[in-house]
Amino acid sequence: xxxxxxxxxxxxxxxxxxxxxxxxxxxxxxxxxxxxxxxxxxxxxxxxxxxxxxxxxxxxxxxxxxxxxxxxxxxxxxxxxxxxxxxxxxxxxxxxxxxxxxxxxxxxxxxxxxxxxxxxxxxxxxxxxxxxxxxxxxxxxxxxxxxxxxxxxxxxxxxxxxxxxxxxxxxxxxxxxxxxxxxxxxxxxxxxxxxxxxxxxxxxxxxxxxxxxxxxxxxxxxxxxxxxxxxxxxxxxxxxxxxxxxxxxxxxxxxxxxxxxxxxxxxxxxxxxxxxxxxxxxxxxxxxxxxxxxxxxxxxxxxxxxxxxxxxxxxxxxxxxxxxxxxxxxxxxxxxxxxxxxxxxxxxxxxxxxxxxxxxxxxxxxxxxxxxxxxxxxxxxxxxxxxxxxxxxxxxxxxxxxxxxxxxxxxxxxxxxxxxxxxxxxxxxxxxxxxxxxxxxxxxxxxxxxxxxxxxxxxxxxxxxxxxxxxxxxxxxxxxxxxxxxxxxxxxxxxxxxxxxxxxxxxxxxxxxxxxxxxxxxxxxxxxxxxxxxxxxxxxxxxxxxxxxxxxxxxxxxxxxxxxxxxxxxxxxxxxxxxxxxxxxxxxxxxxxxxxxxxxxxxxxxxxxxxxxxxxxxxxxxxxxxxxxxxxxxxxxxxxxxxxxxxxxxxxxxxxxxxxxxxxxxx
Ligand code: SF4
Ligand code: MSK
Numbered sequence: 185x186x187x188x189x190x191x192x193x194x195x196x197x198x199x200x201x202x203x204x205x206x207x208x209x210x211x212x213x214x215x216x217x218x219x220x221x222x223x224x225x226x227x228x229x230x231x232x233x234x235x236x237x238x239x240x241x242x243x244x245x246x247x248x249x250x251x252x253x254x255x256x257x258x259x260x261x262x263x264x265x266x267x268x269x270x271x272x273x274x275x276x277x278x279x280x281x282x283x284x285x286x287x288x289x290x291x292x293x294x295x296x297x298x299x300x301x302x303x304x305x306x307x308x309x310x311x312x313x314x315x316x317x318x319x320x321x322x323x324x325x326x327x328x329x330x331x332x333x334x335x336x337x338x339x340x341x342x343x344x345x346x347x348x349x350x351x352x353x354x355x356x357x358x359x360x361x362x363x364x365x366x367x368x369x370x371x372x373x374x375x376x377x378x379x380x381x382x383x384x385x386x387x388x389x390x391x392x393x394x395x396x397x398x399x400x401x402x403x404x405x406x407x408x409x410x411x412x413x414x415x416x417x418x419x420x421x422x423x424x425x426x427x428x429x430x431x432x433x434x435x436x437x438x439x440x441x442x443x444x445x446x447x448x449x450x451x452x453x454x455x456x457x458x459x460x461x462x463x464x465x466x467x468x469x470x471x472x473x474x475x476x477x478x479x480x481x482x483x484x485x486x487x488x489x490x491x492x493x494x495x496x497x498x499x500x501x502x503x504x505x506x507x508x509x510x511x512x513x514x515x516x517x518x519x520x521x522x523x524x525x526x527x528x529x530x531x532x533x534x535x536x537x538x539x540x541x542x543x544x545x546x547x548x549x550x551x552x553x554x555x556x557x558x559x560x561x562x563x564x565x566x567x568x569x570x571x572x573x574x575x576x577x578x579x580x581x582x583x584x585x586x587x588x589x590x591x592x593x594x595x596x597x598x599x600x601x602x603x604x605x606x607x608x609x610x611x612x613x614x615x616x617x618x619x620x621x622x623x624x625x626x627x628x629x630x631x632x633x634x635x636x637x638x639x640x641x642x643x644x645x646x647x648x649x650x651x652x653x654x655x656x657x658x659x660x661x662x663x664x665x666x667x668x669x670x671x672x673x674x675x676x677x678x679x680x681x682x683x684x685x686x687x688x689x690x691x692x693x694x695x696x697x698x699x700x701x702x703x704x705x706x707x708x709x710x711x712x713x714x715x716x717x718x719x720x721x722x723x724x725x726x727x728x729x730x731x732x733x734x735x736x737x738x739x740x741x742x743x744x745x746x747x748x749x750x751x752x753x754x755x756x757x758x759x760x761x762x763x764x765x766x767x768x769x770x771x772x773x774x775x776x777x778x779x780x781x782x783x784x785x786x787x788x789x790x791x792x793x794x795x796x797x798x799x800x801x802x803x804x805x806x807x808x809x810x811x812x813x814x815x816x817x818x819x820x821x822x823x824x825x826x827x828x829x830x831x832x833x834x835x836x837x838x839x840x841x842x843x844x845x846x847x848x849x850x851x
Pocket of ligand 2: 487742
């Protein structure tokens with residue numbers, strides 16, 4: 185490994201105060217981070233790879249294709265468009281596979297819980313009944329565990345389904361969208377099947393027409409968004425509780441100097457929830473005290489962090505981009521990891537400290553880590569074994585540095601159900617108040633900011649985009665590491681209302697909500713699909729997701745999962761903006777993604793490098809949707825008397841910001 189140390193000499197793109205503080209310490213001087221490695225690479229990425237036209241799908245290649253140059257097509261004759269589309273589609277399949285395998289584990293855990301074989305319990309019975317209805321599971325005179333068992337088994341069957349009837353959750357989408365999917369033939373049939381078919385169709389010599397490849401890419405992505413991810417989110421909520429708004433903290437300062445610090449990193453909340461239960465066990469606390477600590481401090485990293493933040497208010501120490509930095513504090517006894525987004529470098533960073541990396545899933549082992557298998561059927565015992573190992577490291581802790589002053593408050597826990605109760609809908613749970621505020625223009629629209637961090641881009645990109653959106657009165661829904669980054673920027677709490685334009689600020693202050701609503705982990709992007717559908721079903725914003733003034737972005741995407749998410753948003757009718765895509769080397773295919781998909785799905789991909797440009801595009805698209813809906817018309821201001829207010833019946837138009845509307849309203 186290189187010996188040049190970040191120390192901060194390579195900090196040109198690091199704006200995060202806590203990262204800078206840690207890397208500036210002596211204890212971090214031997215730590216090599218991704219920032220160092222990006223600098224050390226010192227050369228631009230391969231042009232063929234970054235533009236999507238390198239193919240290694242068979243052993244006649246690898247072939248590097250130049251679009252429009254006759255003798256620079258593949259040995260098999262594959263064109264740039266075919267190669268770029270195959271590569272893109274395989275990225276979607278990989279992302280969908282990651283979400284699918286995660287979801288399968290969650291459903292198996294759900295079934296074990298229903299059978300009484302786990303330390304967890306079915307917590308949200310209302311949601312259990314709602315989902316049971318979707319899956320046509322009888323609930324009358326049945327015990328919650330009995331219902332959950334049948335629901336879990338039906339959900340698991342969606343993975344291996346071989347019939348062509350379509351996944352059950354698709355019927356939750358707006359009717360118009362369902363009809364479009366049927367017409368296009370992109371209704372996913374089975375979660376696993378769509379990934380397999382995608383891999384088959386992009387094998388050498390199968391599907392060689394980019395638009396046809398993308399039909400299956402859409403079907404595969406939809407099997408993620410409306411299939412596995414949605415199943416995972418909903419069943420996890422039923423088992424661990426649907427999130428409700430709660431206060432917590434984020435950033436490296438959530439580590440405690442006098443506690444055993446254990447960070448939980450990865451994605452599957454079964455492990456993290458079991459650790460949370462085990463960490464409260466008097467036997468574990470006593471062991472920590474015996475080692476000289478005051479207690480056990482669990483803190484999250486990446487999306488496992490978001491899961492326990494949303495449901496338990498457990499602080500998040502770091503997003504993806506800070507996973508090495510959290511170890512460089514020297515204050516972490518163990519980083520417990522499961523699957524996805526765990527950089528191999530954490531094992532190397534840990535070597536400079538007393539920290540152990542503990543892998544827990546047979547799928548995901550790492551050289552230099554300690555492996556303690558997390559057994560679902562003996563979850564509490566596994567969790568205690570992991571904690572015991574970590575606690576015993578406390579005495580070995582040497583010098584450490586925790587940047588306490590950079591810790592920030594957040595208010596999190598906004599499920600799509602929570603939105604029902606916000607904005608004045610407390611007594612009449614519905615999306616009506618949100619829709620009304622969009623129609624009257626106080627909220628111009630909704631922007632989803634999702635996905636990862638990425639060392640290639642300035643670490644304040646999320647913040648720059650969101651500040652622009654808020655100034656323009658656009659409500660932001662955030663998930664994943666983007667949400668953590670926004671928490672670190674101080675934007676995920678009600679006090680951030682001061683950064684909004686006047687009308688959004690008025691709404692946020694009246695309701696007491698943050699202008700950036702943290703909706704969970706990357707799997708929880710499915711919550712956004714339901715929220716958009718609720719907006720459609722509530723009325724006044726069109727008949728399909730493609731008509732709602734809403735847009736998504738994953739500006740700092742890193743993982744293949746983000747591309748699957750982007751594609752399921754587009755196939756669901758929501759536009760997305762990414763900072764780059766590996767498709768620009770194939771002109772026709774690239775145009776298809778960035779423009780022509782509009783004709784198929786009513787939405788397309790957008791690409792822009794500069795964060796302010798991303799925000800500009802998002803604002804422009806939202807305003808265009810408002811124009812199309814006819815809600816941007818200049819309105820006549822009318823002074824309402826009490827009779828006129830009563831004539832409005834259910835109060836629509838008066839619930840602009842809450843239960844008590846202003847006397848002057850616009851019609
Ligand atoms: Fe080259 Fe065609 Fe083989 Fe790809 S599939 S590596 S383009 S010969
Ligand atoms: S963890 S997929 S870096 S959001 Fe979900 Fe974060 Fe992206 Fe991983």
